Amino acid sequence: MSHDATAHHPPTRRRRAVVTGASSGIGAATVAALAADGWDTVAVARRADRLAGVAERTGAQVVVADLTSDDDVARLVDEVVASGPVDALVNVAGGALGTDPVAEADIDQWRRMYELNVLGTFRTVQRLLPALREAEGSIVVVTSTAAHEPYEGGGGYVAAKFAERVATRTLRLELVGEPVRVIDIAPGMVKTEEFSLVRYGGDQARADAVYAGVPGPLLAEDVAEAVRWTLSLPPHVNVDELVVRPRAQGSPTKLDRRA
Structure with missing residues (x-):
């Protein structure tokens, strides 16, 4: 049975979401999914040229900001709050x-990964929390299955994602009784244009090898749909933690890879 949040709380205005890491991959797909579902969206990332493309495709408002900068995040929040209520913050910015x-x-x-995946996320959460409280909003953190199980060669990324997940869980506990949902979505293998390319320092061949022979890795749109669904549920429903993997992946180290 599907739930329609509007059946419980008839909207008097369009809902509005801020999506970080929105210039490509899961972030850009999330902006598109929410826009198609009737949300007004604010796409946030460092790359103005990429954001312009997202805005053209989705109608999103864009804010260029580096989430590892206190000044940038303060400016981001001032700009976003000045232009309307905020019903959701979707934290996608991160990387390995x-x-x-x-x-x-x-x-x-390791320091850069911690700054982006953990401190960037919660710097933004802290600054936007008053607006989210006022709107009875939702905080979504896109973590990773790396936050659940370590794997060889992933030490720094795993450590950062574990920290992000645990801080999200702590925030969930601390906000019980307040009108804010806290949702953790943990994707497994997702084939995007840039995640592995960045991880391997721009080596396209090594990046492509990550997905070689794997039937049906997740796509950015699959994770975006998980975000859209959790935000569409009635306000009393909190999806604490949602692990999303391709059928071909049982764990970070158990993978169906074919010749």
């Missing part, structure tokens, strides 16, 4: 860098 073993890891890469 490198595949070194822990014993040989590049600590600067």
Whole structure:
């Protein structure tokens, strides 16, 4: 049975969502999915040229901002709040860098991953929380199955995503009794244009090899649909944690890969 949130709370205005990491991949797909579902969207990312394309396709408002910068996030929130209520914050911005073993890891890469995946997420959450409280809104954090199970070569990314997941869970506990939902969506293998390319420092062949022979990895649109669905549920329903993997993937290390 499907639930229609509008049946419980008839809307007096269009709902509005802020989506970070919106210049490509899951973020861009989420902007498109929410726009198609009747949301007004604010697409946030560092790359103005990519955001312009997202705006053209979806009608999104765009804000260029680096979530690792206090000043940028303060400016982002001022701009967003000045132009209307905020019903949802979807935190997609993040990413992986490198595949070194822990014993040989590049600590600067670890620091960058923590800054983006954890501190960038919660810097934005903190600043937007008053507006979300006022709108009885929702916070969605797109983490990863890397936040559930470690795997070799993933130490820094796994550590950052575990931290992001645990902080999200802590926030959920701390906001019980307040009119804000906190939702964690953890995708497994998702084939996007940039995730693995960034991880492998721009090496296209190594990035392509990640998905080679895997029948049906997730696409960005699959994760975007999970976000859209959790936000469409009646306000009393909180999807605490949703793990989404392709059928071909049983765990980070158990994968159907064919010749």
